[in-house]
Amino acid sequence: MIQHIDYAAVAPPLILAAAALAVLLADAFGLPRRALAWASAGSLAAALAAVLVLAAGDRRATFCLPGGLRGGGPASCSYVADRFTLLFQAVVLIGAIVVVLLSAQEIADADVPAGEYHFLLLAAVIGAVTLVAARDLVLLVAALETLSLPVFALVGLRRYDGAASEAALKLFLFSVVSAAVMLFGVSLVYGATGALHLDRIAPALDALPDDLDPVAAVGIVLVLGGFAFKIAAVPFHFWAPDVYQGAPLPVAAFLSVVSKAAGFAGLAVVLALGFPAYGHVWGPLAGVLAAVTMTLGNLMALRQRTAIRLLAWSSVAQSGYMLAPLAVGRDHLPEAVAATASYVALYAVMNLGAFAVLTGARRRGPATPHADTLADFAGLARRAPGTAAALAFFLICLAGLPPGVMGLFAKVVVFRATLAGDVTWLAVVMAVNTVIGLYYYLAWAVRLFTVPAEGTADAAYAARPGLPVRAAIAAAFGGAIVLSIAPQLVLQTVAAAG
Amino acid sequence: MMALPLLGALALLVPAFLPGDDAVRRFGVGVSGATLLVALSALTAFDFGDPARMQLEVDRAWAPSIGLRLHLGADGISLPLVVLTALLTFLCLLYTVKHPPGDGRSVRLLVALVLVLEVGLLGTFTALDMIVFFVFFEVVLIPMYAIIAIWGGAARRAAATKFILYTLLGSGLLLAGMLLVAVNAGTLDLTQLARTHGAGVPRGVQLTAFALMGLGFAIKAPMWPLHTWLPDAHTEAPTVGSVLLAGVLLKMGTYGLVRVALPAAPAGAEFWAPWLGLLAVVGIVYGALACLAQRDLKRMIAYSSVGHMGFVLLGIATLTPVGVNAALFGNIAHGLITGLLFFLAGAVKDRYGTGDLDELGGGLLASAPRLAALLTFACVASLGLPGLAGFWGEMLALLGAYRPGGGLPRGVFLAFTAVGAAGAVLTAAYFLRLLARLTHGRPAGRAGPGGGAAVSAYEYAAWAPLIALTLLVGLWPKTLLDVTTAPVRALLGGG
Numbered sequence: 001m002i003q004h005i006d007y008a009a010v011a012p013p014l015i016l017a018a019a020a021l022a023v024l025l026a027d028a029f030g031l032p033r034r035a036l037a038w039a040s041a042g043s044l045a046a047a048l049a050a051v052l053v054l055a056a057g058d059r060r061a062t063f064c065l066p067g068g069l070r071g072g073g074p075a076s077c078s079y080v081a082d083r084f085t086l087l088f089q090a091v092v093l094i095g096a097i098v099v100v101l102l103s104a105q106e107i108a109d110a111d112v113p114a115g116e117y118h119f120l121l122l123a124a125v126i127g128a129v130t131l132v133a134a135r136d137l138v139l140l141v142a143a144l145e146t147l148s149l150p151v152f153a154l155v156g157l158r159r160y161d162g163a164a165s166e167a168a169l170k171l172f173l174f175s176v177v178s179a180a181v182m183l184f185g186v187s188l189v190y191g192a193t194g195a196l197h198l199d200r201i202a203p204a205l206d207a208l209p210d211d212l213d214p215v216a217a218v219g220i221v222l223v224l225g226g227f228a229f230k231i232a233a234v235p236f237h238f239w240a241p242d243v244y245q246g247a248p249l250p251v252a253a254f255l256s257v258v259s260k261a262a263g264f265a266g267l268a269v270v271l272a273l274g275f276p277a278y279g280h281v282w283g284p285l286a287g288v289l290a291a292v293t294m295t296l297g298n299l300m301a302l303r304q305r306t307a308i309r310l311l312a313w314s315s316v317a318q319s320g321y322m323l324a325p326l327a328v329g330r331d332h333l334p335e336a337v338a339a340t341a342s343y344v345a346l347y348a349v350m351n352l353g354a355f356a357v358l359t360g361a362r363r364r365g366p367a368t369p370h371a372d373t374l375a376d377f378a379g380l381a382r383r384a385p386g387t388a389a390a391l392a393f394f395l396i397c398l399a400g401l402p403p404g405v406m407g408l409f410a411k412v413v414v415f416r417a418t419l420a421g422d423v424t425w426l427a428v429v430m431a432v433n434t435v436i437g438l439y440y441y442l443a444w445a446v447r448l449f450t451v452p453a454e455g456t457a458d459a460a461y462a463a464r465p466g467l468p469v470r471a472a473i474a475a476a477f478g479g480a481i482v483l484s485i486a487p488q489l490v491l492q493t494v495a496a497a498g
Numbered sequence: 499m500m501a502l503p504l505l506g507a508l509a510l511l512v513p514a515f516l517p518g519d520d521a522v523r524r525f526g527v528g529v530s531g532a533t534l535l536v537a538l539s540a541l542t543a544f545d546f547g548d549p550a551r552m553q554l555e556v557d558r559a560w561a562p563s564i565g566l567r568l569h570l571g572a573d574g575i576s577l578p579l580v581v582l583t584a585l586l587t588f589l590c591l592l593y594t595v596k597h598p599p600g601d602g603r604s605v606r607l608l609v610a611l612v613l614v615l616e617v618g619l620l621g622t623f624t625a626l627d628m629i630v631f632f633v634f635f636e637v638v639l640i641p642m643y644a645i646i647a648i649w650g651g652a653a654r655r656a657a658a659t660k661f662i663l664y665t666l667l668g669s670g671l672l673l674a675g676m677l678l679v680a681v682n683a684g685t686l687d688l689t690q691l692a693r694t695h696g697a698g699v700p701r702g703v704q705l706t707a708f709a710l711m712g713l714g715f716a717i718k719a720p721m722w723p724l725h726t727w728l729p730d731a732h733t734e735a736p737t738v739g740s741v742l743l744a745g746v747l748l749k750m751g752t753y754g755l756v757r758v759a760l761p762a763a764p765a766g767a768e769f770w771a772p773w774l775g776l777l778a779v780v781g782i783v784y785g786a787l788a789c790l791a792q793r794d795l796k797r798m799i800a801y802s803s804v805g806h807m808g809f810v811l812l813g814i815a816t817l818t819p820v821g822v823n824a825a826l827f828g829n830i831a832h833g834l835i836t837g838l839l840f841f842l843a844g845a846v847k848d849r850y851g852t853g854d855l856d857e858l859g860g861g862l863l864a865s866a867p868r869l870a871a872l873l874t875f876a877c878v879a880s881l882g883l884p885g886l887a888g889f890w891g892e893m894l895a896l897l898g899a900y901r902p903g904g905g906l907p908r909g910v911f912l913a914f915t916a917v918g919a920a921g922a923v924l925t926a927a928y929f930l931r932l933l934a935r936l937t938h939g940r941p942a943g944r945a946g947p948g949g950g951a952a953v954s955a956y957e958y959a960a961w962a963p964l965i966a967l968t969l970l971v972g973l974w975p976k977t978l979l980d981v982t983t984a985p986v987r988a989l990l991g992g993g
Contacts, residue, residue: 037943401666402618402637412629415673420681423704424674431670439659446647488566 006062008054010048012089013126013444019043027115037468040118041100044125048093055086063139065197068320076197078136081156084341085172087493088132091345095258096125098352102250102470103268105465110158110248113133117157118148123206128192128262135273136197137186137223140266144182144230147262151255152322154456167246169313172317173467174229174239183228188219198274204279217281223270223287224282230263231254231319233292241300244312249362252308253355254302256315257348264322269335276330283329283421290327306373307358310440311351314398318347321414328421330421341418342494349483351476353394353476355383357387360465374444381449389467390477391443397480399441408478409487501762514833527595530588530616537584544577544680566802569626572752574985575622575756575826578978579749582833584621585967586745588749589960590738592783596956603861608758611641612738619746623753628676628686633760635750635844642747644982650734657727664717664727672714672754677764678707681922693991701765706767711759713775718751721811722781725804732800733853737844739962740796744803749829752810756822758816761989764808767817775815775899779914779921781808790931795843795853798932799836802880803862805925806832806888812918815893817906819986821898826982828891831971833890838876838964845869845957847981855932860939867955868936879968881929882922886972890979903990 006292007014023039053140054060061077073437081089099121107114127147133138152175156168190196192212193204206214212429221476229236271282297317304310325336381388397404400411418427465473483490556570572580591612615638621634640661647658680686684698693861699707717724728748732740760767785805791916792798806828813825846869847853847860862870881888896918902911971978 004660125912170713264545397639402633403640405633408636409634412632412673416677416681419674419677424678427674427678428671428710431674432667435672437665439663442662443659 002065003066006060006107009060009062010055010079011050011054012093013129015043015050016122016126019046020119023122027119028115033104033114036114036118037100037104037107039120041097044093044100044123045099046321047129048090048165051086051089051093051238055090059083061135067082071454074135074197074199074334075470076199078132078139078197079130080135081133083493084265084269085133086108087345088261091261091348092125092128092132092258095261096254097127097471098248098356099254099258101475102247102253102356104468105359106248108248110161112157112248117154117438120154121254121427122159122303124148124150124154125258128254128258131262132265132269134266135199135269137189137201137270137274138196140188140270141179141183142474144226144263144266144335145179145232145261145462148179148305149288151251151259154251156245156256158248159253161246164248166318167243169194171237171243174236178226178229178236181222185219185222185224185226185401188215189377192216192219196271202276205275216451217278220275220278220282221285223275224267224285225262227267227288231267231323231325232316233319234296234316237293237316237319240316241309242313244270244315245308245477246304248356249308249359251311253352253359256355257309257352260315260319261348264340268326268340271326272333272337278329279333281326286323287327287423290320290323291426292320293317293323294430294433295436297476298433298440301440304374304437304440307377307444310374310444311354311358314437314440316349317418317433318351318449321411321430322347322424322432324423325329325414325417327418327423327426332417335420336417338494339413342490343410345490345494346406346483346487348413349396349479350394350397350404350407351399353473353480354398355486356469356472356476357391357394360387360469361391362369374398374447377444378447378450387473388448390473392448393477393480395441395445401438404449404480405484405485406487409491413491473492507716521909524595526591526613527588530584530591533616534584534588537581540572541577541581544572548970554787559705559734563746566629566686567627568630569689569967570624570630571626571689571727572624574981574983575755575989577744578826578830578981579623579753579833580620582749583616583619585963586742587619588835589837589841590659590741590881592819592956593960594738596954602745604647604908605774607736608645610740611644615641619742620752622750624672624759626688628680628688628758631688631754632669634674635754637751638747639665639669642743645739646731646735647737649739654732654734657730660727661731664724666725668714670714671710675707675710675712675714676758676762677837678703678710683762688758688761689858694760695764699763704763704766705769706766708759708763708770711763711882712755712766712770713755715751715759716774716777716811718754719748719807719811720751720806721777721802722784722804723777726779728804729797729800734802734950737840740840740844741837744799744840745833746806748803752807752814752825756825756986756989757809760817760822767906771815771817771903771906772837775812775911775914778808778815779917781805781811782921783917783924786921787917788930789928792923793854793855794930795855795858795936796840796845798841798855798928799839802839803832803836803856804890805921806836806880808921809892809895809918812914813891813898815914816895816898816901816911816992818898818901819983819990821903822892822986822990823900823979823982824894824898826986827971827975828895828977830978831887831891831968834964834968834971835876835879835886835951838872838961838968840882840966841957841961842869842876846873855935856934860935860937862891863869863936872953872965874937875965877929877933879928879972884972887968889972890975892918911954971988 021035032290032461035141059082093306107117124147126460127143131143131147134143152168152172155171156164158164163374180496192215193201195201195204205216222423232240258290297313299319301310301313301317319416322340328336397407400407415427543877558568601776618634618637622631625631627633643658646661647654680700683691720728735743752875782805785808787802788801792801810825810828813828815819831881850858879888882888896915899911899915904909
């Protein structure tokens with residue numbers, strides 16, 4: 001039996017795969033770093049163009065069960081390119097392009113092998129792009145691993161650096177454990193329902209015999225746990241601060257934006273399409289996880305002294321906000337998924353911006369554990385007014401205050417979805433958390449405008465960031481301003497996709 | 499109306515625009531003056547025959563996917579506050595022309611921030627959509643934070659942080675409460691919510707929602723025991739900041755209660771009203787007692803605000819047209835009088851370099867007669883002398899509490915009336931004590947940086963409108979009450 005493959009639907013990952021191999025080969029032939037970076041960015045842009053073309057057309061699906069095997073069930077396609085998928089693919093690809101822009105400086109400074117770096121990055125993006133399109137559990141797990149594996153190497157790519165190696169090992173261990181947990185969960189769900197495609201699991205769970213009920217429930221909880229690692233939710237969050245600090249900054253940005261966006265898309269797809277019948281199980285669980293995650297993330301972020309660890313913990317806290325709408329369970333689920341999706345998309349812009357500024361304002365030269373403390377940002381407004389203004393704006397967006405209307409709307413959407421599902425307590429927890437979050441974002445933003453103390457003015461900070469980094473900052477800043485004036489651009493797209 | 503200060507603020511961000519601080523200050527006066535003219539023309543365009551109707555409306559779709567519309571408009575409740583905002587901002591900027599706060603800190607930034615603040619305030623008072631209301635409510639925070647944190651006194655950083663954390667906590671709860679109503683009622687539009695009057699929203703939801711919104715607004719108002727940010731913020735803020743903070747910012751809390759919380763969750767309001775009244779009365783007495791113990795002029799006026807806002811909240815808690823009217827009246831009166839008081843306190847502080855009553859000593863009437871006379875006038879107005887603006891708000895609030903809305907325990911409110919009246923007496927006591935210590939007696943030998951400089955023309959210009967309006971509203975309260983009565987009745991369900 002020959003399966004028909006819709007190559008147009010899988011074009012984005014295909015383009016990236018070809019490009020990844022080409023980059024690796026080209027490096028072997030000794031092409032300059034600059035050319036590799038351009039090739040990498042170009043292929044991402046090409047994939048993005050493919051996504052945009054697909055978005056103009058209808059929903060496409062491929063790798064479906066052939067007619068003879070369906071047995072009267074639904075079409076059961078493994079790879080679906082609907083509007084939701086395409087939206088997240090676009091977010092992932094745009095994020096990846098910004099990461100490539102940020103990488104140039106890092107590769108030159110830390111003497112990272114450029115070919116491997118870009119190859120691994122592209123490979124991880126393939127995983128992310130596939131993950132958001134996956135509609136069966138096997139492809140989902142495979143994509144998740146494709147996303148995770150290259151990242152270990154990326155984190156540890158800065159050779160002879162203890163912090164990087166430690167971070168890579170930590171990430172690896174966490175990832176392996178969570179993958180095992182998730183696989184176990186998948187096998188339980190498979191055992192209970194006899195299906196791997198999400199559109200078959202859903203009806204099977206609806207009509208599950210009572211004695212299989214606990215099996216399916218445990219399986220679902222374990223699958224949720226696997227995703228909790230990817231999105232750095234409590235209790236799988238411990239890796240985040242150390243890894244963000246040890247990894248090269250662009251890789252940290254990748255983890256906190258691209259990888260997280262893909263994780264959330266996958267989670268939303270699994271819960272909404274596969275497990276709606278067990279909303280009473282994963283709904284409250286997601287609620288509790290969200291509450292604990294945002295509270296812990298915010299409280300820990302309060303205590304941080306270095307910029308990167310602060311961003312790491314704040315990104316844990318932001319995961320909590322994104323997870324919160326999913327606490328509604330089965331009712332109002334489309335609305336909740338749309339809220340999560342909007343938050344992820346808006347968050348990607350602001351957080352990438354913050355990381356871009358961090359990369360630009362970073363101390364040059366060999367990394368030391370105590371570099372880039374928040375105190376080092378004092379007086380940035382004098383050294384580089386534009387960069388400081390951009391960072392202040394991103395921070396205010398993350399805090400969710402005007403003039404960062406974008407962040408405010410992200411919060412509004414999430415609050416609304418949570419309240420629509422009658423999870424009022426979570427909304428109150430979120431309200432309190434917003435205040436905690438505001439404190440450290442604002443304290444940092446204020447620092448930018450203060451006068452630095454004597455003797456801390458370091459020549460290493462004076463260097464201007466390179467052109468690609470400035471382009472990345474400008475792009476994120478522009479995006480943040482546009483979305484602050486017209487947040488409906490994202491909200492509308494998400495509503496149409498939901 | 500809002501576009502004007504917004505454009506002005508944006509223009510100021512362009513560094514090359516208008517070199518020189520003087521030009522910037524005059525530009526600020528010009529922009530806010532123009533805004534005031536627009537507000538006044540809105541006043542003339544307003545149809546006073548039918549103040550309950552929303553007028554001068556703008557209604558455009560903004561983000562249709564979440565049912566968000568940019569819906570602005572004014573009725574009898576919001577119009578006086580809009581005019582008050584425009585007036586106070588104009589006067590503040592006028593005052594700044596000759597009396598810039600801080601030394602060497604960018605005046606350009608200050609003017610820009612004040613203009614942004616004005617945008618937020620005007621937006622809050624005209625918004626007719628919950629989300630739009632919330633956005634403008636928040637727009638106010640950052641400029642105010644910056645004004646306190648940059649141009650404030652010695653402990654400014656802590657005060658500013660306290661201010662923003664408190665108010666942001668309020669905002670978070672407020673957002674939760676508003677959205678809770680919105681998802682249950684299926685609309686974000688405040689006019690529609692007022693029309694349906696809570697129909698279709700279950701009682702339990704209304705109780706929760708009103709508690710959340712009430713907390714949010716109470717922090718802003720501020721209501722005892724959530725007031726602790728206010729004295730710090732006031733003491734540290736520069737004159738302009740204090741005036742706007744007391745004159746308009748606090749009104750956002752009480753306005754929000756009347757505009758959003760009452761119509762959106764009437765059952766919740768009925769349930770919580772006695773508690774609100776209790777806290778309001780505690781606030782009145784506490785504010786007065788705290789004032790008696792204060793040594794700092796600005797801090798004392800700040801605590802007096804807590805007391806005055808207690809009267810406003812008490813008025814709201816009665817849920818009767820009389821009470822709510824009293825609240826709105828008290829809002830305006832407090833804005834005028836306390837604005838004036840803070841101007842004067844700022845002037846005293848500028849001249850003598852301190853706001854401490856002991857250091858200032860007595861005899862101001864002898865050493866600076868004009869200033870002292872004005873201060874006396876403002877204090878007397880604030881303590882509620884009949885014939886001045888402060889009187890009517892307090893009197894009507896007590897009257898409303900004497901006859902609370904149906905469904906509220908009358909006995910409890912009678913007690914509130916009695917305690918509130920006692921609080922009014924205490925208010926008189928501390929203001930008279932202030933006057934006795936500051937203006938009477940022998941002039942102490944003191945020479946501040948400004949010496950006993952005479953009141954400048956700019957100061958007169960900034961203060962005269964407030965004095966005139968205090969007299970006008972005090973002698974002819976009908977001018978204001980006529981405008982607010984009809985919409986209040988409509989809001990409370992035809993009462």
